[in-house]
Amino acid sequence: MTTVATAPPARRSITSGSGSPRRRLTNAAATAGMFLSLLIVLVPLVLIIGYVIKKGLPIMSWQFLTEDIPLFSRATGPGMGPAIAGTLLITGAATVMAVPVGVLGGIYLSEYSRGSLFGRVIRFLAETMTGVPSIVMGLFVFTIYTLRFQKVNAFGGALALGCLMLPVIIRTTEEMLKLVPGDLRESSYALGGRKAATIVRVVLPAAASGIVSGVLLAVARAAGETAPLLFTIGIVNQTNWHLFSGANTALSVQIFSNAQSVFPGPQERAWGAALTLIVIVFLFTIAARLVSAFFTRRHASQ
């Protein structure tokens, strides 16, 4: 500011700035701030994953994964089998319900709605529905299923998780179908394919890996949900593979109740369950990335 720049520093990297020291300092501070933000967020992430591994590994064993949950909740030692079974059963049932409906909804939005008012409304509502909190879905299923039919079972939890997954799957399917080039549809029409045949035999297969990847992400998110299950599936200490009969439990619910205990036994089981849950969730997340990486690579090579 005190000295007048005689000549612009020619050919210097423009991003380093040619201004006064103050401007350069501000720029450096801003860049440092951006990097710092990333660091501030990554430290807790590393801490959380580190703690889950450190505290979860000691109790991890074959017995932990398969044995029943101790009846006496303060007891130490293993047993999370019923919760693992419950998480798999409930999430699986939710997926079975939500995927066909969601894919059909996505097909409607991408292939049929053609900017119609109904289509626009449904798309908007599906987007909005992704933001409905999971506790609301839990209360909703409690009022229309659990309370109405006086049934506490895995199916209630699956209904709630399915409602959470549905809008995500609709949106992913629509996005993926829209990526399929129009030429493909026209080729099919030119060969005499009718609309339904074109969608089912040509368009869907072309978008399949993208849809699968989106579904896997939705499954990963649903598997970790707690709030929708709290009032719908009840609690049980033994493995129950029945969808419609008898109470059930899940890893997330076990973590929630054991985390509030002051005794070491349940706390250990909470960390073990957390490690198991994180492994399940990350496996699905990684699978989704692998599927979509495969998709983009094949896409790029075309």
Add this chain to the structure above:
Amino acid sequence: MAIDTRPAPAPAAPPPAPLAGGPNPPGRISDRVLFVLAIVGGGLVLVILALIAVSMISKGWPAVRSQGLDYFTSDVWDPAHGVFGTLAFTFGTVVISAIALLFAVPLSVGIALFITEVAPRSLRRHIIYVVDLLAAVPSVVYGLWGIAVLAPALPGFYTYVHDIVAPIPVLGTVLDGDPIVGKSFMTAALILALMVTPIITSITRETFATVPQSQKDAAYALGATRWEMIRAAVFPHSRSGMVSAVLLGLGRAIGETIAVALVIGSNAQITAKMFSGGDALPSVIANEFGEATGTQRSALIGMGVMIFFITLTIGIIARTVLNRSARRAEGSL
């Protein structure tokens, strides 16, 4: 009309029958079936949202009727005596969401800028992946870490912070506790901030990525530093995207249940001291619904209705802003 040198068009014969053939080809039925199935699949969204509103309002209404306006304006929640005022929980929800955004928004914008403007291209995907991992961690795991590791460690830090800011008028009160405890408004807000950061980051990042390169180059050509370019080209172009990102983060923060339930301290009170225990709408539902019956259950469902409509309204505003900005971005290209 252009001169048509080609031979006359084919005689007006009936168009060739589709290969599937016949006056009522089998494909026609499957066309119908798929269309009906698809529209039902899409329409289910409408049905579910309507059912949520109707069924929950009808189950929550008895509490509002029995408590009157006090249901919303009283901070006395006393199930033993049948008194259900929700104001303390609404207060808690508003306060922790606001503090969470106060931390999360600058962090998210910083990370999004780092990814789009600073990080080398080869690193970008990896950073995005790592930040997305934050969103993949289940909220109950955040809660477990919060209650078992973070909350016990924080009172010392809180006391230290309070001692520094004590003489400052407003901060001295806000950064205080009654008493200072680990499971508090502030702890819940910190965990929430961590949970909404990946959401806000991903939307702002996508908005920043739509800023036209020409505008950035123009700013650089005028001699701007990177930070000046960001302020002159990136921010003005991304304002509505950032607003909707913040709103979507807010919606997520208001609805977040389990992690907050574990670390907020379950202490229904309205206080300016953020280092003391509090409670929030969703966490009360999670903690009390299991044993609740009668009016209490109805009051808790009513709180669910409040959360539903608040998050729905915020979501609708956010999506409207986002769609409008996306349309404008398409138009400007």
